[in-house]
Amino acid sequence: MKAVTIDKEKCNLCLVCVETSAGCFMKNDDSIEVLADDFTCVLCGHCVAACPVNAITHNIMDMSNFPEITGDGKLSTGDLLRHMRERRSHRAFLDKQVPKKDLEKLAEAVRYSPTGHNEQTVELVIIQNPERRKKLSNLGVDFYAGVADEAEKGLEEMKASGKAAPEQILESERTTGFLRMLAGARDAGLDPLLYDAPAVFIFHSTAKAVTASENCVIAAANAGMLARTMGLETTFVALFASAANTYPPLTGELGLPEGNKVYAVLVVGYPKIRYLRAVDRKQVSVRWE
Ligand SMILES: Cc1cc2nc3c(=O)[nH]c(=O)nc-3n(C[C@H](O)[C@H](O)[C@H](O)COP(=O)(O)O)c2cc1C
Secondary structure, eight states: OBSEEEOTTTOOOOOHHHHHSSSSEEEOSSSEEEOOBTTTOOOOOHHHHHOTTOOEEESSSOGGGOOOOOSOOOOOHHHHHHHHHTOOBOOOBOSOOOOHHHHHHHHHHHHTSOOGGGOOOOEEEEEOOHHHHHHHHHHHHHHHHHHHHHHHHHHHHHHHHTOSOHHHHHHHHHHHHHHHHHHHHHHTTOOTTTTTOSEEEEEEEETTSTTHHHHHHHHHHHHHHHHHTTTOEEEEOHHHHHHHHHOHHHHHHHTOOTTEEEEEEEEEEOBSOOOOSOOOOOOOOOOOO
């Protein structure tokens, strides 16, 4: 089946469809030939979105979900850059539920984020239930407590061997200390992984997707930026993502579809702390060519 149908009465041979696509169309003498079929079309929808005379009907995509773009669609560069610069990772949240409609908007940001080959592989688990969040976080901390035990053993062996360089020992002490801190924080009644956040977004994807990780991370970054427009703040939690993919009790508890992995985790909530200043960062190293 051809992926799209072109209404020859409406088509004005402007070639926009040819130019927006990667070889999906070919210009013949007096018509456009559709080459893409239901197997090769990546469902990007660019041809439908750009056709100035509405001549293209996609035969697979939902034609009722191509809303017209009105206005110039521009945000001010200064405002958007400031929005990005003032984003901070937040780890303390108000004890206040986020309305489901706002979480749904974040899920919408995920839906419309770009993915490699337009594979749209990103899936979400959104956790709002505090008991569930606590259970998952506890399993994550259990995992790191075990890793700390192993790291400590390794450190002792390293020291006893007398062969390790001082920097190696220092690095190992730093890692062990950090891992120990997580369990210590839990003992003190804190949630050092998911920060008692009212909502936790787990971004997962089939590991078969060539850009599985990028798909999830881009979606998470976009959701995090959108969250700020609703008074919400976020933090990426790679520590939880690694534990979820590595520690069988946590992997089992999460119960993702077979073959899926966690590639990003965002904690989301109303911030307890208001930052009064943006922060300094290293200059980006750029090689201009
Ligand atoms: C990919 C990624 C993974 C991160 N993982 C964690 C994490 O596991 N736990 C945590 O508390 N913060 C985590 N962070 C937050 C970083 O520590 C934070 O972005 C960094 O310190 C800079 O602070 P800023 O986000 O406020 O600019 C992560 C950030 C990124 C981008």
